[in-house]
Amino acid sequence: MMNYNFIAIEGNIGAGKTSLASLIATEFNAKLILEQFEDNSFLPKFYEDPDKYAFPLEMSFLASRFQQLKDQLGNRDLFKSFTISDYYIVKSLIFAQKTLVEDEFKLYTRFFNIILNQLPRPDLFVYLYVKTPKLQENIKIRGRSYEQDIKDEYLDKIQDGYFEFIKQQRNLPILIIDTNNIDFVKNNDDYRRMVSIINKEYTPGVYRIIP
Numbered sequence: 001m002m003n004y005n006f007i008a009i010e011g012n013i014g015a016g017k018t019s020l021a022s023l024i025a026t027e028f029n030a031k032l033i034l035e036q037f038e039d040n041s042f043l044p045k046f047y048e049d050p051d052k053y054a055f056p057l058e059m060s061f062l063a064s065r066f067q068q069l070k071d072q073l074g075n076r077d078l079f080k081s082f083t084i085s086d087y088y089i090v091k092s093l094i095f096a097q098k099t100l101v102e103d104e105f106k107l108y109t110r111f112f113n114i115i116l117n118q119l120p121r122p123d124l125f126v127y128l129y130v131k132t133p134k135l136q137e138n139i140k141i142r143g144r145s146y147e148q149d150i151k152d153e154y155l156d157k158i159q160d161g162y163f164e165f166i167k168q169q170r171n172l173p174i175l176i177i178d179t180n181n182i183d184f185v186k187n188n189d190d191y192r193r194m195v196s197i198i199n200k201e202y203t204p205g206v207y208r209i210i211p
Contacts, residue, residue, distance in 0.1 A: 002028055002081065003201050004123035006073070008088035011128035012159050013150065014138035017086040019185050020128065020194065025084050027195075031077045033085035036068055044146035046099075055104045058096040059111070065089055066115045073120055089119055094161040098154075125174045126198060127166065132156055134180055166206055173202035178210040 002024075009021045018034055025032035042057040069089055096108050130138070132155045139147050166174055177197060182190040193211045 002030070002084075002199055005082050006120060006122045007082065007084045007124045007126060007198070008122035009084065009086050009126045009128065010088060010091060010162070012130060012135055012155055012162070013147065014135040014142070015128040015130045016138065016179065016185070017128060021084050021086040023184070023191060024195065024198070029079075029081050031072070031080040031083040033068065033072045033083065035085075035087045036064060040064070047146050047149060050099060054099040054101075055108070058092065058100060058108060061095070062089075062092045062108070062112065062115075065092055066119070069119050085122075088122055088125065089116065090165060094165055095158060098157040098161045121172060123173070124198070124202060125169075125172055127162060127174065127176045129176055129178045129180070131180055132159070169204075169206070171204050173204050174206045175202060176206065176208040178208070182211055 007024075009017045011017045021032060021034070024030060040057070040060055042053050042060055046053040046057040065087065066089060069085070072085075073083065093109070093112050096112075097105055100108055132152050135155050136150075136152070139150060166176070175198065177194065179194075182193070184191040184194045190211070197209055197211065
């Protein structure tokens, strides 16, 4: 049994968010919320022409993430011990800040602030820290065609965006786990260490851990 009612696993593209959330949900009988993004028609277009498709991409992500979280978090499953997701709504703002030009981002932020307070906050925000070279390795391995040309610079910008968000938080327990030298998918000992770390009780603040 986990010590939290709602855990959000976050990280950069290819950090292993879905894998970790799925493993934990299976072991602990948790309600699992996975981001539904594969059907987003703007994503391949964005990777080909970011300037043209950034705003419609970010708006479509915001709408779909909000609707999914609102539906899933608003309907508690009495047969599940807690809820775990592989993203949280703040992901939308972090990505948008790095992909949109200034006037687009100002408009985007107005929409974001309207919906933010309509969703419950996670009891624990877990950030999987992975360096860019390993992110690229993971991206290549999972083989999504539209991700294969993602630039290091873009991954660096997203990573910086997460760290900027984390530094600004005061009322949210945030756990940063450095996973560069562990493999919690293939190595059960690494996975057990991850579970042990996440299952501790954390008060609001930032905790950085290297297993």
